[in-house]
Amino acid sequence: MKKIYLILAHKSPDQLERQIRALDDEDSTFYVHVDLKSNFNLFTRIYKLKNVTLIKERVDSGWGDFSIIIATINLIENALKNHSEGICILMSGSDYPIKSLPQVNSFLLKNKDKIFIDLDEAGSVWENFNKRITDYRINKGSDKDNFLLLKGFNLKTLFHFLLGNITRRQFLKIAFKKRKLNLNMKFYGGSQWWSMGVSDLIKVNDFIQNNRDELFNFFADSHIPDKFFFHSIIMHLKSLGHKIAIEDSLTYVNWTRENCQLPVTFEANDLQELMDQPPGKLFARKFDIEIERQILDNIDEKILKHKNLEINKIVS
Known part of the structure; x- marks a missing residue:
């Protein structure tokens, strides 16, 4: 089963390399977005890994900011340029597989026509969701809590x-312009x-590109x-009649x-908690080797024994 991993990374090149090696097989390709704030030179050895592309279109991805969507779209566009089939999997650089690669391949092959994403009506997911679509988010910096x-x-x-926390232009927009998305979309949310699959991702990407200005103008302030x-x-695509089957996130x-x-x-x-996850949970997050790498060693021992020799070649 052809797997196309789209990875959002911002730190720990050692952990990223280990993640890629753990996921890699003859049918895996990796596209990695390294946050613009990160020292790109620290990630250069990732280039040496087979079937890995560090994309050139990098952005400063602030927590909770629209820039994360831009980074994701950049990954999508790079992948779709080179692949007409396969399963695209969005991950962070702090993810790791918790199933063996044969299990991953078997599950994806049986469910290749499904979209795996956690979602529900946004208002039922977050009590204060309405503020996300009525208020303007103004970033004061890249730090997690540095916004208005x-x-x-x-x-x-x-x-x-x-x-002086907002400009005159921002003040006029916030004070006198009501936020509205003119696409008759209901809001759904989750993880x-x-x-x-590539065919579904093409539909999603086509919709984004065909409605780029409307979507970007609205969500950039969210x-x-x-x-x-x-x-x-x-x-929204499902409501328009597209045949889309949805299951919970992997x-x-x-x-x-x-x-x-x-x-x-x-x-x-936490090893047993991870090993007890049902067949549909192929990956987990989050892990941080700067806090502890033993959990990754334990996972390797449990499910990736056939890859231990390769993974242990990583120079820390």
Whole structure:
């Protein structure tokens, strides 16, 4: 089964290399977007890996910002230039397989005509979702919490204008222009990570390109749009009569554990939790070798024994 991995990476070239080696087989191709903020020179040895492309169209991808969608679209366009068939799988550089490659191939082959993405009506996923589509997101920097959410002509908007946090043009737009998407789309949302066949991805990408100005003008002002941009487009295409079968995301993420930062960064004592995931969870996130690499060693021992020799060649 031809697999086309689209990877959003921003740090840890050692971990990225290990991830690619763990996923690699004769039917795998990798397209990697390295965040513009990252030192690209640290990733140059990734070039030496077989079937890996570090795309040239890099952007500064801020957390919860539209730039993440731009980076994803850049990956999509690079992949579609070179592939007319196969399964495209969107991942982060902190993901790792939790099933063996034969299991991955078998599952994808049996489900090659499905789109795997977590989605539901956006209002039921997030109680405060309406703010994401009515308020304007204004970035003050690339840091995770360095942004403003503003709406309408009020004291808050005026205060930030007087402080110089927003420009005159931004002030006028926020104060007097109501946000609206003129595509008659309902909003759906969920986890960012998805997988779909090339034929479905072509439909999604064609819709994006045919409605680029309308989509970009709206979603560029939205808060955390990567959680509902592709989801809403997929469901819109389905509502238009496209034959689309949807299943839950292939990526396992733990958002429910208490007394820790979420999502969970998996460590060695989480191995059984990962191994207990159902057949449809092929990957998991997130992992961080700067915190602990033992969990990756444990996964390799459990499911990737035939690749251990190759993976262990990585120079740390």
